[in-house]
Amino acid sequence: MRYFITLCFLLLSVMAGAQSGTETGVITGSERVQLPYNRFVQSAGKQIFFGDEGMESHALDLALSPDKRWIAVMERTSVVFIDTRTDEVSFVLKNNFHPLLRGANNTYSGIQWFENNGKTEVYWSVVNNDDRSFVASATWDGTKAEFGNLLEYRGDGIADMALPNEILVNRESDRNVIYVVLNGNNKVIKQDLATGDTIWIADPGVAPYGIAMARGKLYVTNWAGRTPLPGDTEVAGIPWGKARVDNKAGGSTREGSLTVIDSKTGIKLKELIVGLHPNEIVSDSQGRFVYLTNSNSDNVMVINTLIDEVTETVSVRLQPEINPFFGDSPNGLCLSDDEKHLLVANGMDNALAVIRLSKKSAKNGRGKTSTVTGFIPTGAYPSGVAVMPGRGNIYTANLEAVGARLPSKTSATANPIYNSHNMLASVSSIPFPDTRTLQSYTDTVIALNDLSRAILAREKPRNGISPKTVPDRIGEPSVFKHVLYIIKENRTYDQVLGDMPQGKGDPGLCTYGANITPNTHRLCEEFLLLDNFHVSGKCSAEGHQWTDASIVTDYIEKNMRAWFRSYPHVQEDALVYAPTGFIWDNALKHGRTVRIYGEASSPVFKQNLSWTDVYNMYRNGEKVPFKNVTTIESVKNILSPTFPSYGPHIFTDLMRADDLIGELHKYEAMPGDSLPELMIIALPNDHTAGLRPGFPTPRAMVADNDLALGKIVEAFSKSRFWESTVIFVVEDDSQGGWDHVSSYRTVALVISPYSRLKKTISTHYTQPSMVRTIEQILGMPPMNIQDAIANPMADCFGTKPDLTPYIALPSNIPIDEMNPPLSSLRGKALHFAKKSMQPEFGKVDSGNDDLLNRILWFAEKGNLPYPAKYAGAKKNERDDDEPED
Secondary structure (H helix, E strand, C coil), X not given: CCCCCCCEXXXXXXXXXXXXXXXXXXXXXXXXXXXXXXCEECCCCEEEEEECCCCECCEEEEEEXXXXXXXXXXXXXXXXXXXXXXXXXXXXXEHHHXXXXXXXXXXXXXXXXXXXXXXXXXXEEEECCCCCXXXXXXXXXXXXXXXXXXXXXXXXXXXXCCCEEEEEEEEECCEEEEEEEECCCCXXXXXXXXXXXXXXXXXXXXXXXXXXEECCEEEEEECCCCCCCCCCCCEEEECCEEEEEEXXXXXEECCEEEEEEECCXXXXXXXXXXXXXXXXXXXXXXXXXXEEEECCCCEEEEEECCCCEEEEEEECCCCCCCCCCCCCCEEEEEECCCCCEEEEEECCCCEEEEEECCCCCCCCCCCCCCEEEXXXXXXXXXXXXXXXXXXXXXXXXXXXXXXCCCXXXXXXXXXXCCCCCCECEEEEEECCCCXXXXXXXXXXXXXXXXXCHHHHCCCCCCCCCCCECCXXXXXXXXXXXXXXXXXXXXXXXXXXXXXXXXXXXXXXXXXXXXXXXXXXXXXXXXXXXXXXXXXXXXXXXXXXXXXXXXXXXXXXXXXXXXXXXXXXXXXXXXXXXXCCXXXXXXXXXXXXXXXXXXXXXXXXXXXXXXXXXHHHHHHCCCCCCEEEECCCHHHHCCECCCCCCXXXXXXXXXXXXXXXXXXXXXXXXXXXXXXXXXXEXXXXXXXXXXXXXXXXXXXXXXXXHHHHHHHHHHHHXXXXXXXXXXXXXXXXXXXXXXXXXXXXXXXXXXXXXXXXXXXXXXXXXXXXXXXXXXXXXXXXXXXXXXXXXXXXXXXXXXXXXXXXXXXXXXXXXXXCCECCCHHHCCHHHHHHHHHHCCHHHHECXXXXXXXXXXXXXXXXXXXXXXXXXXXXXXXXXXXXXXXXX
């Protein structure tokens, strides 16, 4: 196979303004911030905040300058320079200031300083809106940064983009060279830094990520391990190729690897199988050892470079004495100045693990075995780590900072923001702790993560226990035998239920109230209203991992906002999945029967079919030609072939509901009880298609979704299975709108004969809480630490059943109320209709979410002012809610 890598050496120098449109601040203190997945974050030291209020900002990686005066932070759309003497932001170099990098996103990690002929330079990797990939450089003079040369890399014909990631700039003989890991092309390339000429190209493995040099050899981590060979049986698709997968673990990648390459020739010297999803790799000062993180194995490996073998594997799991569950996500690391300790960024623990290295793992090591001596609290999801000399301050790039909120200059919690895509980035500056302080920090990390519920999740079931709605212990009997788990798309609580006086809502933000969603409202009135339920992610790529697997992996975190390789809301990328699998894998493993209706799959159909074509076929009782496909082996045998999966907007949710109800009637006609114990159902049309001509209006699509839900509940409540059935309903995320309490608050329902409580429940629940409740009912253990520590939703049930059937309310909006044609529109209506016609808005979650939110607001509220206060509308560029001149 021939690979095409085009190098474009661009001699452009652009000077950037310092902090135009950038908010900065330093917060010192002990505020605890609650995250949307049952944990708190409270960084030691101080947090340095920066970024644009109207954007989703993420600190990805950082590096300490050669003179130790400056920290360069690789933020998603900029490079931020922090003065280590003051811990304040000194300069922000935005990608937008370079003509080729406008709208460009920096990649995963790998920012590096380099002294070049008396100039101090910074190098990092970036991809622009046209999928053009670059290694960018800038010169830093202590007060400002100026863009320097760009090296360009092209996709190889299989990959859409080369996707450079970590780099290594080095002086060799009489010239400077650069080694670049091309994550998309599955390559490592060595070039002359001055000319851009290629010296060699090597094939490391699948999705290479990190790079380090020791003893004249390069060590490259590969996210998905070795390149599959002909005859490999367990192989599945990832964007731009194939990877070896473990079909017993939900189709996740089954190995990671480390490739050793001769730095002079590019010849591959050795391949080592390491842990899952290997990430950052660093070497000691003498090149005797290299250290790497395995994010999906929760450990760190030490490689002796004399023999190129793993000499030690160190678990970095928090509280392993009570916690056997996956979910720490170690991803970044660095050595202490004396190289006696390794500092490891445990992303999901929001902490650094401090490892005292052994004699076999470091020149200055102690003892026979490396040991985790404690943990240091950081911001949310630490990634990059650097430490000052002489046990000085530790700096961490916090990929999630404090979540979707906008801290003031004195408080991390003063200004919570109310759309999930608006947040500042942060770096923590923490004094290197002594032994006593480290113990105190460790106690803080344990308290913030509160893993005590993991003990409860492992309690053995007792004999002779009477059935309950939610058993006290997993394996004890439940009154329920069947669970319907319905997953919808993107709405907030206030958008739908803000008009209900029984809950904490804001009617002014309610766009799909009782007139449009009568069934959702009636169900909340007849059963219960949850007004404090939160999703755990910011978008559908995260959301469907939380709903289906109760966790997100490091791959999701690293791709946040940019989504270079895939947007995995339909589970079609093996790199995404947790090694603990999905809820359906958990159910099958423990002997439960499962049926999937639309989740984790996509429909294939004739592209010339319009929404009206499909709707007319449905109304006339004709069969609509389509085929559901999935890349996950365990889904294939339990996926309904007649229930349309989601992605495009051409199928109505009523069509989906009727198909499900038809299967229900078939199960009713069978002797005994063959109804699946777990049914996972996708109802996505509340996402809407905006004002796209040829599709229903937004309110009609939401009404379609609401009526479908009502019909499903009515059918099951009238069935002979009703007394033993519970229905859980949740949105996958809340990115599609605004909420006055939290950007993560959403619509969730619990419906069962035991849930006719007619009351409001304000207990703080999350998506892992719902997953944990399903597991508790069906007698399935938690999959990972996130559902292990989640609180089951026990207060959503009473002790006596009420078998009164639910009667679905008719829709007040015609399901086929269509968006008008362009020819009939003017002004904003025309502008937004044209925006809705952009190709990316043709399927679920492909378009700009902020723009879609503005479209939806206009569609229901007309010229009423857009709720910028709650939607984070402050931007540096023209808002898309205004018609072009």
